[in-house]
Amino acid sequence: MRNEYDVVIIGGGAAGLSAALTLSRARRRVLVVDAGNPRNAPASHIHNYLGRESTPPGELLAIGRAEVTQYGGEILDGTVTAVHPRGADLPRFAVELADGTTVEARRVLVTTGLTDELPDIPGVAEHWGSRVLHCPYCHGWEVRDRPVAILATSTMAAHQALLWRQWTPDVTLLLHTAPAPTAEELAKLARRGIRVIEGEVTGYGTDGARLADGTLVPVDALVLMGRVEARVDALAPLGLKPVDFEANGLRLGTHIPSSGPGGATTVPGVYVAGNVTEPMATVIASAAAGVSTAGMLNMDLVMEDAA
DSSP, rough: OOOOEEEEEEEHHHHHHHHHHHHHTTTEEEEEEESSOOOOOOOBOOOOOOSTTOHHHHHHHHHHHHHHTTTTOOOEOOOEEEEEOSSSOOOOOOEEEEEOOEEEEEEEEOOOOOOOEOSTTTTTTTTTTTEEOOOHHHHTTTGGTTTTTEOOOSTTTTHHHHHHHTTOOOEEEEOTTSSSOOOOHHHHHHHHTOOESOEHHHHHHTTEEEESSEEEEOOOOOEOEEEEEOOGGGGGGGGOOOOOEETTEEEEEEOOOOSSSSGBOTTTTTTOOOGGTTTTHHHHHHHHHHHHHHHHHHHHHHHHHHH
16 A cells, blocks of 8 residues: 555445546546445345346445456555645645554545434334335335335325335335325325325334334335435544435435535545435446546646646
């Protein structure tokens, strides 16, 4: 491992590795530091990734790592604990690792992704990514025509139920802790044959969802919309903090928004790509963002070299 790099990429998922591949092919000195806890690790396969449909997440990352190193990019298994500003006239950074190592970077790209915060319901965490799901485009085909229940935690629950009805005719909306659907929503749910059941869900297992009154609702999959939090503690020394991420008027978590083209942030020389800035992005979208951000980042360095 060198001590100085053109770009240090924090996070070795689809966005980070795609950026590293692009930058390495641009003959940049690149280091990827990956903590080894990808968000999609519990999932068995990746879907809607053209050319890699149904590839296991770990296999896709292994392929990506081999491609990056083929072009001279370096990958380090480790954790970045802090990023400190070093430059005065030009952006420069000291990237500290958990093992005490510090490397210097002209630019930093953050692709650390998100952490899912799941409801505190027994069985939910244990089945996350297999029988507890969140994205129909990621998992809908795998549970097609099977009984699916929507765990209602917000006013988006009726929308979720109508969406999942595209994949299966057997959809149940468990009101749980969410407000009751409006009369208009109830009419739409009825027209699509979606059942609505009141009562708080107190457990989930292979036999289905258990309600507080003891009722068992037998379903093969439980769908929920959990909160997501950006993994960016290491950026605190830069003053770069996550902000609320909202959709349809609901606060769904936090992210680092880009404030300029190609993933630039409010801190000159620090870029973001993937779920850490676009929480709704799929794996292939995150990979594409890594490529486009790398292109903008490389041009930033080109202009600095020419100044």
